[in-house]
Amino acid sequence: MSDVAYILEGTADNFDRLVVENSKQGLVIADFWAPWVGPSLKQREILVDLANRYQGRFLLVSINTDEQKPLAERFGVRSLPSFKLFHLGEMVAEYHGVQAESDYPLIVEKYVQRQLDPISREAIAAWQGGAPEKALQLLAEAVVADPENLALPALMSKILMRQQRFRDAHALLSALPEQAQEAVEVRNLLAHLDIIVTAEDADEPALLRQRLETEPRDAETLYQLAAVHLIGDDLEPALDLLLEITRSHPDYRKGVARRSMRAVLDQLDAGDEQVMRYRRELYRLDY
Secondary structure (H helix, E strand, O other), rough: OOOOOOEHHHHHOHHHHHHHHHHHHHEEEEEOOOOOHHHHHHHHHHHHHHHHHHHOOOOOEEEOOOOOOOHHHHHHOOOOEEEEEEOOOOOEEEEEEEOOOOOHHHHOOOOOOOOOOOOHHHHHHHHHHOOHHHHHHHHHHHHHHHOOOOHHHHHHHHHHHHHOOOHHHHHHOOOOOHHHHOOOOOHHHHHHHHHHHHHHHHHOOHHHHHHHHHHHOHHHHHHHHHHHHHOOOOOHHHHHHHHHHHOOOOOHHHHHHHHHHHHHHHHHOOOOOOHHHHHHHHHHHHH
């Protein structure tokens, strides 16, 4: 499943060793999912991103319930997605359904101690106190001192966005290394900013449609029109366009269409049939 030691695939044969025994040393998350359940794919992505972010400070064990029905029955998994936390050899918590993305780190941090960032607290206080430039300066200095802490540039970008400085925020996150751009703190922020900047630079919709009549597979035109639709809250045609780019031009701008589509879907109701359909289509393209 993964090349890293802290993301593993669970089976009925190895579950007690991977999950129960390892939980005596630290937190283990057992993620129950299935490839045909859209929300469980979303949760799987979030948990994998979180595991990569924590770099082994907890163990993620992924269980495909289609293949491991005895495990699902053993733990009473009757709906997906579902994940269970094991600590000190026991199950200590369980969650059903997709949680708000910002809640997953909070859930983990109940069992994985993490030092609070005083610079971020000071910057937020400055921002809320009407001194956004002071907040940005504090964060800029902190980024230089701690470039691995991606929460710092993410917070900077949010402050810039509140000031309507979308291009500055986009430039800030785009300058991060590619691996950092895929981190949970950054990925969706950058995708939303890319949509905003693209829509601002796009030609008029009528001109874009006219261009597509002669070049129907032009990725740049398709993406510009998708961005314009998204800014106008016209979601279905936007998602259809992003899906078309993902199919026909998967490497266009290093997969920007897929990232944008995933960011949009993350903001929608995970149980909605249309949302699940689009997630299934993305999953098929990936695998």
